[in-house]
Amino acid sequence: MKEIVNEGLRLRPKSAGAKLRLEPELLIKIHNNMVKARVLEERLIRMYKQSDGYFWIGGPGEEAFNIPLGLLVKKGQGLDYDFLHLHYRSAGIMSTLGMEPIDALRQMKNTATDPFSGGRNFSNHFSKRAWNVAPVASTIETQYLIAIGSGIAHKRHGGSGITIVNGGDAGTAEGDFASCLIWSSRPGNELPMLIIVTNNQWGISTAASTQHGEKSITDRAKAFGIKNAIVNGNDVEESYLALQEAMNYIRKERKPFFIESRVSRLYGHSSATGCNLITEEEDSLVTFEAKLEAAQILTRKEMDQIRENYNAEMLEVSQKVKQEPLPDGSTIYDHVYTGQKGKYW
Numbered sequence: 001m002k003e004i005v006n007e008g009l010r011l012r013p014k015s016a017g018a019k020l021r022l023e024p025e026l027l028i029k030i031h032n033n034m035v036k037a038r039v040l041e042e043r044l045i046r047m048y049k050q051s052d053g054y055f056w057i058g059g060p061g062e063e064a065f066n067i068p069l070g071l072l073v074k075k076g077q078g079l080d081y082d083f084l085h086l087h088y089r090s091a092g093i094m095s096t097l098g099m100e101p102i103d104a105l106r107q108m109k110n111t112a113t114d115p116f117s118g119g120r121n122f123s124n125h126f127s128k129r130a131w132n133v134a135p136v137a138s139t140i141e142t143q144y145l146i147a148i149g150s151g152i153a154h155k156r157h158g159g160s161g162i163t164i165v166n167g168g169d170a171g172t173a174e175g176d177f178a179s180c181l182i183w184s185s186r187p188g189n190e191l192p193m194l195i196i197v198t199n200n201q202w203g204i205s206t207a208a209s210t211q212h213g214e215k216s217i218t219d220r221a222k223a224f225g226i227k228n229a230i231v232n233g234n235d236v237e238e239s240y241l242a243l244q245e246a247m248n249y250i251r252k253e254r255k256p257f258f259i260e261s262r263v264s265r266l267y268g269h270s271s272a273t274g275c276n277l278i279t280e281e282e283d284s285l286v287t288f289e290a291k292l293e294a295a296q297i298l299t300r301k302e303m304d305q306i307r308e309n310y311n312a313e314m315l316e317v318s319q320k321v322k323q324e325p326l327p328d329g330s331t332i333y334d335h336v337y338t339g340q341k342g343k344y345w
């Protein structure tokens with residue numbers, strides 16, 4: 001996909017962005033990636049509604065947090081780099097890392113060309129060895145248990161690579177989450193882990209207020225002596241600065257940090273709940289665009305153009321994906337066991 005960053009845009013003088021805390025160049029980059037991630041999700045939803053996929057689940061509403069996170073990751077393969085244990089609302093992180101949107105569309109359409117699962121998994125269930133992205137599991141919270149492994153490996157290896165794990169608020173009821181807090185905070189054996197909970201106040205249709213006795217999820221991290229912060233995940237600058245501080249701390253001190261990010265869930269839980277726009281929740285992209293416009297960093301016209309460009313490109317790649325082959329039945333048992341191809345009995 002063509003890179004649209006700054007295409008046709010003229011950067012305003014720095015003083016124009018004085019009311020915002022981040023540099024205009026960085027704000028424009030974040031905005032561009034937010035639009036790309038949003039348009040990608042909207043295209044995936046449209047594909048689902050047009051029967052070009054069986055199920056949608058994704059992260060519109062988490063962009064103001066996930067794009068800064070993607071920009072701050074030390075991307076690469078092996079223990080000198082960050083490991084990512086993500087969940088199904090992380091497309092914004094992946095697209096900011098450089099994932100080609102067409103690959104997310106391939107997984108939605110379950111084509112054989114899907115590089116993450118060969119057309120065998122749900123939408124937004126990524127995995128990429130070259131970027132240390134562990135396979136996203138459909139079982140919620142599993143990733144917090146698996147992340148302990150790369151946390152230990154990072155601890156033993158040294159350097160500045162860290163383990164990053166994210167998931168939702170409801171999943172914190174699972175024992176896997178408690179295991180993560182315990183293993184990451186053992187005195188003298190603390191692990192360099194960024195433990196994130198994106199709190200959208202819902203577990204499918206169960207309200208968080210009916211499930212959490214503690215005031216905030218950070219209270220659980222406090223009980224284990226883990227440094228922590230509550231972040232307004234709808235605020236780009238607050239998210240970027242909090243993540244930067246937390247990640248610098250983990251990289252240097254080799255100890256865990258816990259972030260509870262309060263986010264929106266803009267299209268409901270998944271296609272199982274209709275995947276229609278929820279207008280009652282804050283849209284971080286609308287909030288951010290108003291700020292960029294007020295600070296004269298981007299005009300309404302420029303932002304509309306960026307969206308239009310991405311809309312056109314996603315439409316084009318969706319048409320391409322529709323022509324691609326589905327996986328052959330003979331491959332159904334591939335990758336079930338290491339090195340295994342075809343039937344295994």
Ligand SMILES: Cc1ncc(C[n+]2csc(CCOP(=O)(O)OP(=O)(O)O)c2C)c(N)n1
Pocket residue numbers: 089138139140167168169170171172200202203204269
């Ligand atoms: C182990 C397990 N239990 C239950 C489910 C069914 N399930 C799928 S998503 C979900 C809600 C998750 O809510 P939360 O952790 O808050 O994340 P969100 O989807 O809101 O981002 C549940 C219960 C599952 N996938 N895995």
